[in-house]
Amino acid sequence: MLNQLTISELTAKLAKREVSAREATQACLDQIQRVDGQIHAFISHDAADALAQADAADKLISSGAKNRLLGVPIAVKDVLAVKGQPLNCASKILGNFISPYDATVIEKLKAAGAIVFGRLNMDEFAMGSSTENSAFGLTRNPWDTTRIPGGSSGGSAAAVAADECIASLGSDTGGSIRQPAALCGCVGLKPTYGRVSRYGLVAFASSLDQIGPFTKDVRDAATLLGVLSGVDPRDSTSVPEVVPNYSAALTGDIRGMKLGLPKEYMVGGLDAEVKASVDAAVKKFQELGAEIVEISLPHTDYAVATYYIIATAEASANLARFDGIRYCARVDGADPIELYAKTRGAGFGPEVKRRIILGTYVLSSGYHDAYYLHAQKVRTLIRNDFLKAFEKCDAIVTPTTPTAAFKAGEKSGDPLQMYLSDIFTISCNLAGISGISVPCGFTKNPKLPIGLQLLGKPFGEESLLKIAHAYEQATPWHQEKAGL
């Protein structure tokens, strides 16, 4: 089944002319046809356009062209601009919006030869941890369709886990790549803040957002990160740091590397099976020759509260642009203020409204210093925890999530409980460091994937990928498929 291949497997077959890009793309489209009625990873996809891109790739291949992603079908979260395609952020408010330009990451994928297709479901404006906040309906976990795929990039994770594409892109503001990757059993990488340009990513929280890949193995994550990374004059927060050859870091040799185990992450609310899998992974790292050191991240317990001040404050400012003037499904009013309020009241869903109100409140006159400024100071403490920890270790090992995938509806009525499901992933964004989730086992009954999180130094993706790859090659978890 061509749709089950990894990027490296598919590009090898394409280069040898064993298969065509059209056949690979058709296999993905067939899989969508077969399973997406159950999974609903895609909001929409343009099959004819995908096949036309595949034919163009086949022409290039037959003319002898070589390129890193030539002929590889890659699907995209509905938060990234792809010229000529709809962009809704899984919200009603954008109406029939069609992107007038490509995001930088999309330009890069296309320049590397990828077939860019599909709009993947997500929590509205990337706000959520279950993809239940989409205005386009739920996405289901491919391992158990009564359960959520995680979020906010639930569609991106589910599409890769269900082999509806070869790889996908998502965005991560507080765990929105790593958490769904963990819950769906694929690899999800959040690059260091500034590593990947956000031009063409609809902004949620500008000091936290990063774009990253979902893949079937670590090698593919390294390949995609190499394509996506680099400074971009159109994103002033992108950093002019050299882009290394990430694939070259995948030597399998992690002897002598130091892995930090934060004592604050192995307590309260951590599911016994998740803990057992992470403990087993730590043993595996020792067998592979890594040294385990205990570290402390003393401000861990304050991360979720800090995040929900900073992220909502930034969101309330970023989402001000959705006002019904230049775009959006407008609801008319007697004056502009009434038009704005009615358009936004009708267009935004409950979680987005909740966060806009909270964010507006913590920035409002009289509360700014008490909430927003205070949270920014706590953020410094959280970042310093990590910088101090990285003096003792090359990467940090944690569970990605406290539990495996929960049932649809289980937490949707209680926003705070939903927020607390991100407890292990949020600090990484506040600190601006890199993080990856890789499969590290399964729960017994039902069989659900468990994710292992590795956190790396700022611009430490090479070490992160090296460690993740060595672990993956020594364990069978990434080879298991959801029985669809």
Next chain:
Amino acid sequence: MASAEIDVKYVAHLARLALTPDEEKQLGAQLGNILGYIEKLRELDVTNVEPTAHAVPMVNITRADEIRPSLAHEDALRNAPRQSNGLFIVPKIVE
């Protein structure tokens, strides 16, 4: 830190967000709960701690002041709810 009471109606006005009475009531309760949780940040002494606005602090990112191609006029207007004569149409702002 301030008390965990939000005047939802007033904040919604600041946010230019029309809410139904039911939404106001529900949001008030939920946000009270979330703010109650956030209060735990008060435990921390942050005297003499500098705030972090961005994790990778960079300042004065500039480029040459040159005219470059930008989004075409018709592309910028393509998604407008209402437009005419190459302009966005909005309700009357001044009498």
